[in-house]
Amino acid sequence: MDAEVQEDFREFVANRSSALLKTAVLLSGGDRHAAEDLLQNALIKAAGRWHRIDEPEAYVRQILYRQQVSRWRLKWPRRELSVPELPETGSGTDASSAAELRLVMRAALARLTARQRTVLVLRYFEDLPEADVARLLGCSVGTVRSTTHRSLARLRDLAPELAALGPAGAEQQPSRDFSPVEVRP
Template sequence: MSGRGEGYEDGFRTFVETRSAALLRTAVLLCGGDRHAAEDLLQNALIKTLGRWQRIEDPEAYVRQVLYRQQIGRWRLKWPRREVSVSEPPEAGRAEDSLAVAELRVVLRAALARLTTRQRTVLVLRYFEDLPEAEVAALLGCSVGTVRSTTHRSLARLRTLAPELAALGPAVEESVHPRAVEVGP
């Protein structure tokens, strides 16, 4: 889907209508469950995308890269990040969602929110977006070794922050793909 042509505004509008829910879920994860920050992050990414829409060959990949780079910029800021409240009830699940999967969402969301922005970003890119290490390294502007070590340390920290994830049992682990653990919209 290219933004080229006279009806590029219609193309952009269609893109936003069809892909914004998926992009928002990614943004929510990148922001540690803070939906308001995620909406701001996505809105800024879409504004940047609109300015270059006619020259973009793969709009979704472009928007995702803008999301990741903006989030990287946030954790590079000098002032400390404000604390995010995550004491919300779980989202209304689909009929096939079990209580264990809903509990997993709440626990995972809270644990992700307690990771550093860099740790959370690497985990989201690797496991939610299912990107290979090389692509994550390219997006974050670091080496593959840095991605590997950050992933390893982030998973160890996640296990420390949420030991109850292991207590949920193998049935949940087998039934939950990273994309099934949605955090929003």
């Protein structure tokens, strides 16, 4: 790697690593250490081909997704996170409710399978269409749809308190009235 390419790579890492780490944390279910490993491996792979990459961020993100897919295809058991005390639950209307919402969401995402979590991150955090998610994961659009549906249902089962914590609770949702409307010329 010549000096100019090396400097370009260092600049990319300095500017984009925090955003890429956020994605990696979501993909790894909130395990920051696993996320750092995931990002580090992706950056190592990208560094070897840096002089041939046209869109570096898209390339590194694709490596992240594919590495995560490879990880959940392995048959290794998941590690469990042990904590000395259970976190307190409750809902408040102050600034702590947003932090509490993030913690509940992180815990619920961590309890999903890696495949379910990856599909939800790609669909809703990365805001990718189903066809792009299917292409990235190497599956059909129907598989993405069914996995998304099952993942959201499981997320609702794992964390029913999300509806109470969020700013838009179930009672605040606008009703969808699809009754016929008479139109007069």
